[in-house]
Amino acid sequence: MATLLTGGMILGLGQVDRIYDRGYVVIENDRIAEVGAVADLPTNRTYDEVIDFNGKLLMPGLVNAHTHTPMTLFRGLAEGVSLLTMDGWYNTIRTLELVLTADMIPASVEVACAEMIRTGTTTFADQYFYMDQVIPVVDRSGLRAVLAYGVVELADPVARDRELTALEGFLENINSGGSSRLRGWVGPHAFFVDNTPETMQVERLLAQKYNAGLHIHMSTISEEDDFCAEHYGTTAVRKMDELGMFDRPMIAAHSLTIPQGDWSILSQKPFSVVACATACMRAGAAAAPVVGMRAAGINVAIGTDNVCNNNDYDLFLEMRTLAKLASFREGRPGALSAREVLHMATTGGAQALGVGDDIGEVAVGKKADLILLDQSEIGWTPLPTNSPFTALVYSVNGLHVTDSLVDGRWLLRDRQLTTLDYRAARVQQADDVRRLLERRQAAAN
Numbered sequence: 001m002a003t004l005l006t007g008g009m010i011l012g013l014g015q016v017d018r019i020y021d022r023g024y025v026v027i028e029n030d031r032i033a034e035v036g037a038v039a040d041l042p043t044n045r046t047y048d049e050v051i052d053f054n055g056k057l058l059m060p061g062l063v064n065a066h067t068h069t070p071m072t073l074f075r076g077l078a079e080g081v082s083l084l085t086m087d088g089w090y091n092t093i094r095t096l097e098l099v100l101t102a103d104m105i106p107a108s109v110e111v112a113c114a115e116m117i118r119t120g121t122t123t124f125a126d127q128y129f130y131m132d133q134v135i136p137v138v139d140r141s142g143l144r145a146v147l148a149y150g151v152v153e154l155a156d157p158v159a160r161d162r163e164l165t166a167l168e169g170f171l172e173n174i175n176s177g178g179s180s181r182l183r184g185w186v187g188p189h190a191f192f193v194d195n196t197p198e199t200m201q202v203e204r205l206l207a208q209k210y211n212a213g214l215h216i217h218m219s220t221i222s223e224e225d226d227f228c229a230e231h232y233g234t235t236a237v238r239k240m241d242e243l244g245m246f247d248r249p250m251i252a253a254h255s256l257t258i259p260q261g262d263w264s265i266l267s268q269k270p271f272s273v274v275a276c277a278t279a280c281m282r283a284g285a286a287a288a289p290v291v292g293m294r295a296a297g298i299n300v301a302i303g304t305d306n307v308c309n310n311n312d313y314d315l316f317l318e319m320r321t322l323a324k325l326a327s328f329r330e331g332r333p334g335a336l337s338a339r340e341v342l343h344m345a346t347t348g349g350a351q352a353l354g355v356g357d358d359i360g361e362v363a364v365g366k367k368a369d370l371i372l373l374d375q376s377e378i379g380w381t382p383l384p385t386n387s388p389f390t391a392l393v394y395s396v397n398g399l400h401v402t403d404s405l406v407d408g409r410w411l412l413r414d415r416q417l418t419t420l421d422y423r424a425a426r427v428q429q430a431d432d433v434r435r436l437l438e439r440r441q442a443a444a445n
């Protein structure tokens with residue numbers, strides 16, 4: 001199966017960013033076979049399908065490196081609360097999670113996946129429990145994903161044993177076949193604050209056994225460092241390093257307060273920070289020192305976090321927020337260039353999730369994970385002088401995305417979802433949230 005897309009602008013990204021004002025891409029099965037300028041398009045070939053994308057921009061699909069898809073169910077139910085603190089989470093979201101039932105998960109995951117596809121995300125990293133309910137929906141969506149089973153113990157040894165058993169079952173299941181687009185990782189809950197060093201050791205060994213990474217929340221406030229200073233006389237990063245936690249690939253959401261003296265430890269490891277600017281700003285939390293951590297050699301990706309924090313999945317808006325926040329924090333314009341921010345949402349995310357060899361660029365041999373945006377929408381002009389990098393970060397949004405491919409398969413075509421039923425999922429989700437709130441009310445009585 002060979003498909004030719006031709007006639008529009010291509011933003012290649014990659015080691016060298018290549019822009020073709022009028023370019024073409026040939027997709028053979030699930031990979032990109034050719035990229036070039038239309039002027040160089042061979043005329044003696046035939047294709048199974050030819051698509052003229054004149055008036056559109058083709059670029060790599062975006063990577064949302066931190067979210068919790070089932071939590072779409074809770075959107076609007078934790079307003080005015082910081083979910084970046086243990087207390088904030090425990091007193092709001094946890095009260096809902098305690099009465100959540102498995103049948104309430106699929107519709108909310110479908111809503112989340114649909115909103116990601118619609119706004120240009122083609123790969124995401126998720127962390128939650130009920131993964132047996134999450135996996136089939138994500139598989140059906142066609143998205144690429146790294147799914148981490150979240151281990152919550154809350155000082156309960158029975159819960160810890162149950163969760164660690166469930167974690168191993170999940171890793172065994174997802175990594176022993178099935179979809180090549182889905183990978184299973186380990187999702188420790190708050191380090192030290194919730195997951196004990198003993199639990200962490202088991203998590204690390206399971207990650208090693210199943211060749212998985214770790215997807216955690218880190219340094220949202222100074223909880224871990226305060227705990228480690230009191231109990232071990234050192235910082236959380238140094239204690240985790242001592243435990244060998246950074247030997248596995250790790251994505252650490254937020255990372256707002258990692259002491260600068262510890263950055264050099266992390267830059268030597270397969271470690272990535274996931275900046276979630278909107279979630280942190282809404283929580284009134286500190287701005288992550290993204291510019292400094294990048295300068296120290298730490299890979300930084302971008303995530304939305306859950307949509308109780310955000311409250312949307314549009315990664316274009318997330319790029320914009322992060323870019324502005326970086327300038328605000330550093331006190332200077334252009335602290336992160338638009339190009340750097342786009343790289344964080346594509347190649348940076350791909351590297352974080354361990355799929356940098358396959359995605360993040362429009363280049364020969366890479367997977368055909370691509371999106372198209374309509375340049376006749378507002379915010380793009382004047383096209384000869386308005387850089388596409390600047391437009392993509394500062395003046396357009398995810399609803400300009402018209403088409404999306406993963407593994408060369410269409411997930412969105414002419415703004416229509418091809419794999420999911422967003423309307424039906426929304427109806428089901430409304431029913432689910434009604435039942436959820438009734439159960440919480442009943443539990444409180």
Ligand SMILES: [Zn+2]
Nearest residue numbers: 217253305306
């Ligand atoms: Zn999170």
